[in-house]
Amino acid sequence: MRRMRIVRIDRSGRALAAVALLAAAIASAPLAHAEGVTDLRDTYAMQARSRDASYVPSAERGRRFFTGRHGADWSCSTCHTADPRNDGRHATTGRTIGPLAPAANPLRLTNGRKVEKWFTRNCRDVVARECTPGEKADVLAWFASVR
Amino acid sequence: MITNVRNPLRALRHARAARRATCGALVALAVGASAAAAPPPNPGSAPALQRSVTAAPTPAATFTEECGTCHVAYPARLLGAAQWMAVLSALDDHYGVDATLDPEALALVARHLGVVGGVPHAGAAPRPASTRAANALPRITTQPWFVREHREANVARSGHRISQCDACHAGAAQGSFEDDERTAARDRNGRHEEHEEHEHARN
Numbered sequence: 001m002r003r004m005r006i007v008r009i010d011r012s013g014r015a016l017a018a019v020a021l022l023a024a025a026i027a028s029a030p031l032a033h034a035e036g037v038t039d040l041r042d043t044y045a046m047q048a049r050s051r052d053a054s055y056v057p058s059a060e061r062g063r064r065f066f067t068g069r070h071g072a073d074w075s076c077s078t079c080h081t082a083d084p085r086n087d088g089r090h091a092t093t094g095r096t097i098g099p100l101a102p103a104a105n106p107l108r109l110t111n112g113r114k115v116e117k118w119f120t121r122n123c124r125d126v127v128a129r130e131c132t133p134g135e136k137a138d139v140l141a142w143f144a145s146v147r
Numbered sequence: 148m149i150t151n152v153r154n155p156l157r158a159l160r161h162a163r164a165a166r167r168a169t170c171g172a173l174v175a176l177a178v179g180a181s182a183a184a185a186p187p188p189n190p191g192s193a194p195a196l197q198r199s200v201t202a203a204p205t206p207a208a209t210f211t212e213e214c215g216t217c218h219v220a221y222p223a224r225l226l227g228a229a230q231w232m233a234v235l236s237a238l239d240d241h242y243g244v245d246a247t248l249d250p251e252a253l254a255l256v257a258r259h260l261g262v263v264g265g266v267p268h269a270g271a272a273p274r275p276a277s278t279r280a281a282n283a284l285p286r287i288t289t290q291p292w293f294v295r296e297h298r299e300a301n302v303a304r305s306g307h308r309i310s311q312c313d314a315c316h317a318g319a320a321q322g323s324f325e326d327d328e329r330t331a332a333r334d335r336n337g338r339h340e341e342h343e344e345h346e347h348a349r350n
Binding site for chain 2: 090092093094095117120121122124125
C-alpha cells in the first residue's frame with residue numbers, strides 16, 4: 001500500500017520513484033515480519049549476556065520479578081494481575097489493560113519499540129529504576145511460556 | 148487548538164442552540180462557535196492497546212496512542228494551553244505515574260494540545276509510584292466549570308472514577324459529552340427527538 005502511494009506521488013520522475021521505492025522497501029523491511037515475544041526475549045537476552053556471559057532467560061525468575069513488590073507498594077501485577085492471560089486494570093485510571101501473554105492476546109509484544117517504552121515507564125513506577133535487559137528477558141520468557 | 152472559554156461544555160451547547168436558529172447572524176455565529184468547540188480529530192475507535200505505533204505519526208494519532216491508552220484521550224479544549232504545558236512538563240510524575248514520552252512523540256502531543264514553544268524536559272530521578280504525593284498539576288476534574296457540570300452526577304455510586312468520562316459519556320473519546328444523564332433520560336422516553344423536531348417546526 002505504502003509503495004503504491006509513493007509511485008503515484010512521484011509518477012513524473014522515474015529515477016525519483018525508484019529511489020523512493022528502494023527507501024520504502026528498506027524502511028518497511030523490519031516490519032515485514034512482526035517481532036514476536038521470543039525475538040524480543042532473545043534480543044534482551046543478548047544484551048544481558050554482554051554484561052554476564054552466563055545469562056540464560058528464566059521464566060520462573062520473570063514470574064517472581066513481575067509479581068514482586070521491590071520494596072514499594074506496587075508490583076507489575078498490581079495493574080496487570082499475577083496471570084498474564086487476564087485483563088488488568090490501571091491502578092490510577094481504572095482503564096482495562098489487555099492481557100500480556102501472546103497466548104491470550106496475539107497482538108501483544110509484536111512491536112519492540114512499544115515494549116521498550118512500556119518497560120521504561122512502568123519499571124520506573126514499580127522498581128524506581130529502569131529494568132535490566134536480563135529482567136526484561138526473564139519477564140518476556142515467562143509471557144512466552146504461558147499457554 | 149485551545150479555546151479559551153470558561154466552560155467548554157457550555158460553549159458546545161450554546162453552539163448547538165445557536166445552530167438551531169435560522170437567523171442569518173446567529174447562523175454565522177454558530178458556525179464560528181461550533182468550529183471553535185469542534186472536537187479534536189479522532190483517528191479511529193479501535194482499542195488503543197491494539198493499535199500499532201507504526202501508524203503515521205500525526206499529532207492527533209500520537210496523542211490518542213500515547214495518552215489514550217491509559218485514560219480517555221481528553222479533548223484538548225478541556226484545559227488551556229498553559230495548563231497543558233504544565234502537564235507535559237511533568238510527565239515523569241503524571242498524577243503519580245511515569246508517562247514520559249520520547250522527544251518526537253512529546254512534540255506531536257504538544258502540538259495537538261495547542262502548546263507552542265517547546266516543553267521543558269522532565270529529568271527527575273524515578274521514584275516508586277506508590278510513594279509519590281499528589282502534585283499540584285492542573286486537573287480537568289477540579290476546573291470550576293467541571294465541578295458545576297457534575298454537581299448532580301452521582302459518580303460515587305457509579306463505581307467509576309470521575310476522570311473516567313467514558314463511563315457515562317459514550318462519546319467522550321470523540322470529544323462528545325452530549326450524552327449526559329439528562330439527555331440520556333430524554334432519549335430513553337423518546338421526548339428528546341420529539342423536542343428537537345418541534346424546535347425545527349417552529350423555525
